[in-house]
Amino acid sequence: xxxxxxxxxxxxxxxxxxxxxxxxxxxxxxxxxxxxxxxxxxxxxxxxxxxxxxxxxxxxxxxxxxxxxxxxxxxxxxxxxxxxxxxxxxxxxxxxxxxxxxxxxxxxxxxxxxxxxxxxxxxxxxxxxxxxxxxxxxxxxxxxxxxxxxxxxxxxxxxxxxxxxxxxxxxxxxxxxxxxxxxxxxxxxxxxxxxxxxxxxxxxxxxxxxxxxxxxxxxxxxxxxxxxxxxxxxxxxxxxxxxxxxxxxxxxxxxxxxxxxxxxxxxxxxxxxxxxxxxxxxxxxxxxxxxxxxxxxxxxxxxxxxxxxxxxxxxxxxxxxxxxxxxxxxxxxxxxxxxxxxxxxxxxxxxxxxxxxxxxxxxxxxxxxxxxxxxxxxxxxxxxxxxxxxxxxxxxxxxxxxxxxxxxxxxxxxxxxxxx
Amino acid sequence: xxxxxxxxxxxxxxxxxxxxxxxxxxxxxxxxxxxxxxxxxxxxxxxxxxxxxxxxxxxxxxxxxxxxxxxxxxxxxxxxxxxxxxxxxxxxxxxxxxxxxxxxxxxxxxxxxxxxxxxxxxxxxxxxxxxxxxxxxxxxxxxxxxxxxxxxxxxxxxxxxxxxxxxxxxxxxxxxxxxxxxxxxxxxxxxxxxxxxxxxxxxxxxxxxxxxxxxxxxxxxxxxxxxxxxxxxxxxxxxxxxxxxxxxxxxxxxxxxxxxxxxxxxxxxxxxxxxxxxxxxxxxxxxxxxxxxxxxxxxxxxxxxxxxxxxxxxxxxxxxxxxxxxxxxxxxxxxxxxxxxxxxxxxxxxxxxxxxxxxxxxxxxxxxxxxxxxxxxxxxxxxxxxxxxxxxxxxxxxxxxxxxxxxxxxxxxxxxxxxxxxxxxxxxxxxxxxxxxxxxxxxxxxxxxxxxxxxxxxxxxxxxxxxxxxxxxxxxxxxxxxxxxxxxxxxx
Numbered sequence: 001x002x003x004x005x006x007x008x009x010x011x012x013x014x015x016x017x018x019x020x021x022x023x024x025x026x027x028x029x030x031x032x033x034x035x036x037x038x039x040x041x042x043x044x045x046x047x048x049x050x051x052x053x054x055x056x057x058x059x060x061x062x063x064x065x066x067x068x069x070x071x072x073x074x075x076x077x078x079x080x081x082x083x084x085x086x087x088x089x090x091x092x093x094x095x096x097x098x099x100x101x102x103x104x105x106x107x108x109x110x111x112x113x114x115x116x117x118x119x120x121x122x123x124x125x126x127x128x129x130x131x132x133x134x135x136x137x138x139x140x141x142x143x144x145x146x147x148x149x150x151x152x153x154x155x156x157x158x159x160x161x162x163x164x165x166x167x168x169x170x171x172x173x174x175x176x177x178x179x180x181x182x183x184x185x186x187x188x189x190x191x192x193x194x195x196x197x198x199x200x201x202x203x204x205x206x207x208x209x210x211x212x213x214x215x216x217x218x219x220x221x222x223x224x225x226x227x228x229x230x231x232x233x234x235x236x237x238x239x240x241x242x243x244x245x246x247x248x249x250x251x252x253x254x255x256x257x258x259x260x261x262x263x264x265x266x267x268x269x270x271x272x273x274x275x276x277x278x279x280x281x282x283x284x285x286x287x288x289x290x291x292x293x294x295x296x297x298x299x300x301x302x303x304x305x306x307x308x309x310x311x312x313x314x315x316x317x318x319x320x321x322x323x324x325x326x327x328x329x330x331x332x333x334x335x336x337x338x339x340x341x342x343x344x345x346x347x348x349x350x351x352x353x354x355x356x357x358x359x360x361x362x363x364x365x366x367x368x369x370x371x372x373x374x375x376x377x378x379x380x381x382x383x384x385x386x387x388x389x390x391x392x393x394x395x396x397x398x399x400x401x402x403x404x405x406x407x408x409x410x411x412x413x414x415x416x417x418x419x420x
Numbered sequence: 421x422x423x424x425x426x427x428x429x430x431x432x433x434x435x436x437x438x439x440x441x442x443x444x445x446x447x448x449x450x451x452x453x454x455x456x457x458x459x460x461x462x463x464x465x466x467x468x469x470x471x472x473x474x475x476x477x478x479x480x481x482x483x484x485x486x487x488x489x490x491x492x493x494x495x496x497x498x499x500x501x502x503x504x505x506x507x508x509x510x511x512x513x514x515x516x517x518x519x520x521x522x523x524x525x526x527x528x529x530x531x532x533x534x535x536x537x538x539x540x541x542x543x544x545x546x547x548x549x550x551x552x553x554x555x556x557x558x559x560x561x562x563x564x565x566x567x568x569x570x571x572x573x574x575x576x577x578x579x580x581x582x583x584x585x586x587x588x589x590x591x592x593x594x595x596x597x598x599x600x601x602x603x604x605x606x607x608x609x610x611x612x613x614x615x616x617x618x619x620x621x622x623x624x625x626x627x628x629x630x631x632x633x634x635x636x637x638x639x640x641x642x643x644x645x646x647x648x649x650x651x652x653x654x655x656x657x658x659x660x661x662x663x664x665x666x667x668x669x670x671x672x673x674x675x676x677x678x679x680x681x682x683x684x685x686x687x688x689x690x691x692x693x694x695x696x697x698x699x700x701x702x703x704x705x706x707x708x709x710x711x712x713x714x715x716x717x718x719x720x721x722x723x724x725x726x727x728x729x730x731x732x733x734x735x736x737x738x739x740x741x742x743x744x745x746x747x748x749x750x751x752x753x754x755x756x757x758x759x760x761x762x763x764x765x766x767x768x769x770x771x772x773x774x775x776x777x778x779x780x781x782x783x784x785x786x787x788x789x790x791x792x793x794x795x796x797x798x799x800x801x802x803x804x805x806x807x808x809x810x811x812x813x814x815x816x817x818x819x820x821x822x823x824x825x826x827x828x829x830x831x832x833x834x835x836x837x838x839x840x841x842x843x844x845x846x847x848x849x850x851x852x853x854x855x856x857x858x859x860x861x862x863x864x865x866x867x868x869x870x871x872x873x874x875x876x877x878x879x880x881x882x883x884x885x886x887x888x889x890x891x892x893x894x895x896x897x898x899x900x901x902x903x904x905x906x907x908x909x910x911x912x
Contacts, residue, residue: 092660093767093798115666137607148607150616151584158860166860170852172765174581174797175834176570176620177841178853178879179861183583183616187608204666231527233637234706269709320526320604344526344605371609392611394601397593400867401612405860417611 047163060132100131480596499842533564570620689744
């Protein structure tokens with residue numbers, strides 16, 4: 001087949017300059033866009049792209065598109081926007097099956113109507129899709145208490161460049177049949193296949209919710225209190241350490257430098273006891289409880305903080321809990337920080353000019369048991385940065401997995417770790 | 421494998437682990453031919469390495485000689501996962517049973533694969549922590565084996581199964597390399613989640629030589645209730661009612677009439693003999709909450725048809741109730757010389773109709789079927805009772821098992837919830853996965869094991885079994901004796 005014939009055989013349609021703009025990834029624009037109607041359609045489209053072969057970037061809500069390196073090539077934008085249905089939901093089983101293009105907010109609303117929820121809160125749920133949440137392994141502030149995406153996905157259907165639609169897992173909450181390919185695709189940034197459908201387990205919404213804001217003099221005191229809470233039985237649903245500027249971004253002004261914000265969820269008695277316990281720990285650490293009068297948008301803004309719109313650079317460190325101090329130790333005095341001490345996670349917004357040097361320092365401080373990545377950055381800055389850091393141990397296997405499932409390298413080429 | 425080849429291999433393996441820890445004597449290797457399933461196959465050589473480096477060298481030697489490798493620990497697996505069907509070398513972890521580190525500050529423990537599940541929780545207890553997944557065989561099964569099958573247990577209802585509690589692995593790969601994936605931190609920020617992919621791969625991707633697990637603060641109080649029902653259908657509906665009520669129990673277990681009779685004969689757990697079904701429910705938390713939840717749960721149980729709700733008054737009573745449940749499989753020896761266990765899963769709401777269908781199969785075939793299972797998860801363990809020495813019975817029971825798994829699959833469920841596919845369920849996996857699904861999984865297996873040497877003949881359907889064909893009934897005699905004596909040999 002000649003080039004023209006192959007292009008003619010590509011799925012979707014050629015797009016105009018205006019149509020291109022929303023699908024920009026870093027400095028690149030696609031020439032075509034395809035919007036599959038369902039999982040099978042996605043698999044057929046992918047097969048055509050693989051035959052060409054032509055590079056495909058997968059689009060959900062676009063909230064995590066600044067994660068990862070710039071694509072090496074980019075011709076076709078595959079958007080899951082038409083795949084947005086809730087396919088099955090049986091509240092009594094606490095499970096559901098959805099198409100990957102469904103927006104998180106729409107899913108949560110359907111669950112809320114039955115008094116249930118998915119305890120995952122990635123940034124921008126009004127735009128973020130289920131598939132994007134999986135591919136980017138986008139988690140929220142509840143990760144220490146409720147786990148991450150991998151703990152709630154029980155089944156998956158993935159379209160592969162071979163044109164096959166293949167499933168793994170299933171619809172039941174306990175299942176060890178076959179390989180757990182859910183884990184493989186979560187966080188793979190769409191480099192192994194197009195996530196087309198996802199099965200979740202869900203939970204009953206907690207009876208009560210409460211917030212506690214505390215003032216602490218040093219980041220060390222705030223972090224220590226946060227980790228101490230995680231090590232005892234009544235762990236909060238979220239524990240976040242914010243500097244003054246991050247607090248302001250979340251709609252609160254304060255004349256103190258460090259804030260520990262705690263969210264409690266659960267049965268009423270449990271929440272009450274947890275709040276009492278936290279209050280005494282904060283006081284023992286020399287902190288001051290500032291009451292629970294927080295603006296309603298506080299937790300939403302905190303959730304979205306790590307995925308800002310615009311050209312901000314966000315660096316993320318994930319380390320063992322005891323290594324968080326070392327991370328704080330190398331941050332410049334006036335850093336804009338939001339940390340989740342119980343999860344060993346620190347997000348920092350850094351000025352573009354210092355991004356490279358801060359990244360280097362954090363990687364040294366994180367040691368060989370930690371990982372430091374660039375969670376968001378504009379294209380120009382990314383060029384100067386090693387966004388993923390050195391490939392992790394086991395990288396030869398990762399490369400071989402990519403080769404096995406996407407032999408022509410058409411899926412998000414170059415965006416993932418080690419040039420995958 | 422001919423004698424000369426075996427001797428050469430043995431010599432090379434002994435050079436790594438020492439003469440004492442590699443052997444091929446037919447009498448000595450017999451012990452390693454079985455797990456807790458009915459299948460058996462003799463290995464050529466058994467190796468007991470003492471370190472991860474030794475495991476890697478053993479794997480390298482086997483890979484170079486193109487000899488199949490099967491990892492085996494406590495061999496309490498119920499689906500033939502550790503039976504060396506293509507013979508070769510069995511690697512066992514009796515010497516790699518050290519808890520390497522309890523790192524409470526980071527909420528982790530680091531263990532070798534041969535650490536017994538329960539002994540980890542016992543070691544953590546003085547620190548105020550425990551390791552959550554608690555298979556009923558936890559007194560014998562190992563963390564390495566738990567990683568292989570992604571083991572569950574009663575308390576995984578609220579807290580998740582093995583994969584939800586493992587953050588890192590050191591792996592001996594088919595190439596003979598040792599590689600660490602994941603580790604002490606929570607989750608992976610860059611690269612594919614090889615830890616998550618590996619857990620539950622039943623030894624087909626390599627061998628875990630070191631495991632990083634999450635540890636969790638012990639709940640201050642646990643309250644266990646026993647609710648008595650006239651029949652399994654009422655009890656099944658009660659499970660849904662409890663879930664709907666907004667209470668999140670840590671465990672919901674069910675036992676039917678036959679099981680209760682067997683358990684009472686074996687362990688005197690205190691289950692009423694005239695009950696049609698018993699639910700065992702547990703909530704944990706702070707004392708004032710647990711008190712409230714216990715009362716609420718008891719109320720829901722009564723409203724959903726329980727004739728009696730008994731709350732364990734103290735730890736001794738609680739332990740007695742759990743001992744009955746966890747010893748249920750061993751207790752079956754009281755009812756029948758042999759049993760065949762299934763591990764099907766159905767959506768919770770399909771429990772009543774599935775149990776009714778299983779009952780109909782029992783009535784039609786004349787074989788008694790007991791049900792002891794994780795009701796909260798919809799994870800069924802039907803036990804088909806039979807006598808392997810009576811001609812035709814074993815074959816008939818296999819057909820019944822097949823039928824039960826088919827109906828679980830048709831109800832939207834799975835053919836295994838926690839025991840694994842292993843050897844036994846290789847064909848049943850087709851009830852839930854298409855050829856395309858399996859083809860993708862097979863490609864992934866080839867990445868890890870290009871020459872098909874890591875626990876070959878497992879998980880995937882249609883494998884050609886070379887070497888000794890699995891033998892069956894003749895080897896039942898010793899185990900049957902143990903069952904009849906009420907021995908704690910088999911659990912679920």
